[in-house]
Amino acid sequence: MEDPGLAKARQAAGGTNAQLARLLGITPSAISQWVRVPYRRALQIEARTAGRVTREELRPDVFGPALADNGMARG
Numbered sequence: 001m002e003d004p005g006l007a008k009a010r011q012a013a014g015g016t017n018a019q020l021a022r023l024l025g026i027t028p029s030a031i032s033q034w035v036r037v038p039y040r041r042a043l044q045i046e047a048r049t050a051g052r053v054t055r056e057e058l059r060p061d062v063f064g065p066a067l068a069d070n071g072m073a074r075g
Contacts, residue, residue, distance in 0.1 A: 003036050005058035012049045023048050039063075 010031075013020035017028040024031075024044055037045065042058035055063045 003034075005042075005053070005060075006031075006034060006037055008057060009037065009045045009049070009053045012045075012053050020045075 010017065010020045013023045017031045021028040021031050024041060037058045039055075039059050039062045042055045042063070045053055045058060046055045056065055
């Protein structure tokens with residue numbers, strides 16, 4: 001079963017590993033080797049998708065679950 005965060009990141013980039021790789025400046029084969037998104041790439045994906053895909057979605061084990069919108073801006 002594919003990691004849902006990775007699937008969302010791929011979709012946000014255009015739908016393919018090649019498009020996500022281009023967004024990140026890496027090779028598509030690097031992405032195809034991921035079981036889950038490396039935490040440093042999670043930060044990069046969040047930035048490059050303008051927050052449409054969050055670090056929490058990509059790596060909840062590292063960054064925790066997404067916080068409910070409570071009106072507080074992230075720093």
